[in-house]
Amino acid sequence: MASSINSFPCGCVVTNKNREIVFANAYLEERFGRPVKALIGERVETLLSPASHIFCDSFVFPLIIKEGVCEETQLTLVSEAGVRIPVIANVRRSRDPDDVVYWSLFSAESRDKLYQELVDARSRLEGQRRDLKEMSDTDSLTGMLNRRAFDREFDRVLADTKTSGASVAVLMLDIDHFKSINDDLGHDVGDRVLQALGACITKTCRAGELAARYGGEEFIFVLTHVESSDVMGFAERLQSAIRQLRFEGRGITASMGIHTTQAHPHMTCSEVKRLADQALYEAKNTGRDKISVYRDHPVNPAD
């Protein structure tokens, strides 16, 4: 009988309840180079790599104790020469009073290569998905979120604020006379203006706040859990930072429209944006380089 077991084309091991090896067949020696005699009395972990040891402790052994069986688990055996050999282990606990555990270990080198290709392919796909998402969400000139990503994220933020009843403020910003900058100084300078403004905005925003390039020379922000005065402070800081910028000796200004409101169940993104846009329109119409706040009808705080 023992010689039959020795002829099996897989490693057969029996361990006692202290996880010590009480039997190992000849395949262990032939295929994995572990002399059988030396294995008897050793703990089964001595066959395994450190990672497999941890894996057994947190998965295989608890499962054997709980369910009595653990099948098709890939582990790594370490050969006598220190070579790592992937194996598939089927493990079963005996129901008899001896309380021993039977292990069959199948060499799985080819199967492991296939698995590895799948793992690599998945990780490549994940990487590509991440890159594509970043590309589709990002405005390539400023590195900020683009309009599509903003609208999606704003939906999410608004849903959160609706649950909590927090305040939400939308600020829209438009560069004054941007067309004349392009016309007078060229599109390269126009691009630099947009980039500088993007950097300026990103620096002024707190981490986690939504900010995006919303259109040609239009930017948009969302702040939550804020008082109207906080939003005004934010806008003023931004305004003075923008006034510091110089391009070919020429300064720039921007107009801003703000709408701050308490979140309520029926509010929509488009409604909040529309009211901020209306305030922006007011700022543009009353001389530019202004911050206008929407209140039933927009009011310029300087008025």
Add this chain to the structure above:
Amino acid sequence: MSNQVITARNNVNVIGTGEKTLLLAHGFGCDQSMWRFVTPALSQQYRLILFDYVGSGKSDLAAFRSEKYSSLEGYAEDILDICQALELSNVNFVGHSVSGMIGLIAAINSPQYFDKQVMVCPSPCFLNLPPHYFGGFEREDLEELINLMDKNYIGWANYLAPLVMGTSSAPELVGELSGSFCSTDPIIARAFAKATFFSDYRHILSDAVHPALILQSRSDALASPSVGEFVHDTMPGSTLAVIEAEGHCLHMTTPDVVADQIIRYV
């Protein structure tokens, strides 16, 4: 974010009463249920805040962002969100394993919420970085561990057990303790595993601003006594207690000792 949003997102549960507040943070591969052996004793004297990190236990899996949770800072944000949402102060933070470091990141970042810290079997780095530091594993060992998770995900994601065992733990004990398996999402658990096992936060230990108690297991496959000593030597204001027990989950294998240590320290 509001109290309700965070409470639902991190499955926050508050039990017990007392003047002092303990925030209990679970380690990799499990959830707040791993505190169940110490909560009966601790809830007699303290208000206990229990939670699951996003991606673990009964947290809101939809809130998982792979970029955010690819480093321990993302998990530290969960802690700070909870502190803010529940308006906590003078928190005694009790973190198991990697949560010891997550708690330290949070406490250095926003010290105003915290009072003391208890680290159960912490490790700031699992890698061997000779000649001065031996976290216990070669890089290839840890890469293999992640690889084994990938290749066995159909099985282990449903039956991941806390690493309770020592080299000579009785099977009965192990069976009882690991009886409640943590079912996890394999992709999310893999991200937590990578953030845990490949991180190196040794450099922040010296920035600790709160006193800390380090509970070190005499025999632990994941964090050897020399790791506990390193943490103690590097962290100002820390106290080291070596517990005569085995395994990486002292709060499960020796809950009475751990609860007693916490009560005496806090």
